[in-house]
Amino acid sequence: MALALAASAAYALDVVTAVPIVAMAIAAAVLWPVRPVPVPPAGGGPGQSRRSDGHGHPYRAWVALVAIIAAWELVEYLARGSRGAHPTLSSMLDAVDRIYALKAALFAAWIWLCVWVVRSGRPAPPGAAAGGGAAAGVAER
Amino acid sequence: MSALGDAVWALLGVTALALWARSRRGASEVAPPAQVVRRLATGPVLRLALVAGVMFAGWHLFAR
Numbered sequence: 157m158a159l160a161l162a163a164s165a166a167y168a169l170d171v172v173t174a175v176p177i178v179a180m181a182i183a184a185a186v187l188w189p190v191r192p193v194p195v196p197p198a199g200g201g202p203g204q205s206r207r208s209d210g211h212g213h214p215y216r217a218w219v220a221l222v223a224i225i226a227a228w229e230l231v232e233y234l235a236r237g238s239r240g241a242h243p244t245l246s247s248m249l250d251a252v253d254r255i256y257a258l259k260a261a262l263f264a265a266w267i268w269l270c271v272w273v274v275r276s277g278r279p280a281p282p283g284a285a286a287g288g289g290a291a292a293g294v295a296e297r
Numbered sequence: 298m299s300a301l302g303d304a305v306w307a308l309l310g311v312t313a314l315a316l317w318a319r320s321r322r323g324a325s326e327v328a329p330p331a332q333v334v335r336r337l338a339t340g341p342v343l344r345l346a347l348v349a350g351v352m353f354a355g356w357h358l359f360a361r
Contacts, residue, residue, distance in 0.1 A: 169359060169360055170360045172359075173355055173356060173359040173360035174356075174360065176355065177352045177355055177356065180348065180351065180352065181348070181352070184344075184348055188338075188344065191341070192338075192339045192340065192341055192344065193339065194336060194339050194340045194341075194343075195332070195335050195336050195339050197328065197336075214326060214327060214328035214332070215328055215333055215336065217316050217327050218316065218327070218328065218330075218333050221309070221312060221313060221316060224309065225309055228305055228306075228309065232302055240299075241299045241302070242299055242302055243299065243302050243303065243306065246357065246358075248306070249358055253358070253359075259359075262358065263359060266351075266354065266355050266358065266359070269351055269354075270351055270355070272334065273334060273338055273347060273348065273351055274338075276331070276334045276335045276337075276338040276339075277335075277338030277339060277344055
């Protein structure tokens with residue numbers, strides 16, 4: 157009985173997770189342009205002036221950080237020993253997932269991330285203000 | 298517990314926060330996260346990787 161309930165709950169969680177995934181795929185296919193134009197580095201808005209002179213790339217620091225995180229994740233994943241001794245991002249988030257309220261908050265954050273990504277890929281409406289940042293660059297091209 | 302592993306993860310987290318804070322300053326050479334995501338989401342190939350990554354993260358975290 158308990159096993160059946162657990163299996164049913166796991167199936168329900170699979171469905172609840174699959175719905176946003178499918179919705180995100182459909183939203184991206186419908187809302188995103190077929191041929192997107194990458195946003196230029198310079199923001200242009202107030203407080204968004206970025207160096208694009210070739211000496212300092214605005215994305216360089218983020219790319220470096222993500223590369224280091226990915227490398228460290230791999231090192232920890234491949235390290236011999238228990239996961240507790242070599243925590244990965246997944247194992248740390250699993251620990252968070254054991255608390256129901258935190259798991260719900262994490263799920264909500266993931267839904268928000270899905271929406272944010274889809275919205276970020278949409279072209280800005282014609283006539284969008286320059287202060288709209290880089291999104292305006294999509295419409296300008 | 299691994300003191301080294303925990304320390305490295307903490308350092309990476311603090312670095313991310315520092316980058317985020319620095320990106321909020323005017324005339325900063327660091328792009329804010331929103332601009333980074335916008336750049337990824339408007340790249341012909343990068344946007345596919347971004348969507349796939351977000352989808353995988355959700356499935357990996359909640360449905361396994």
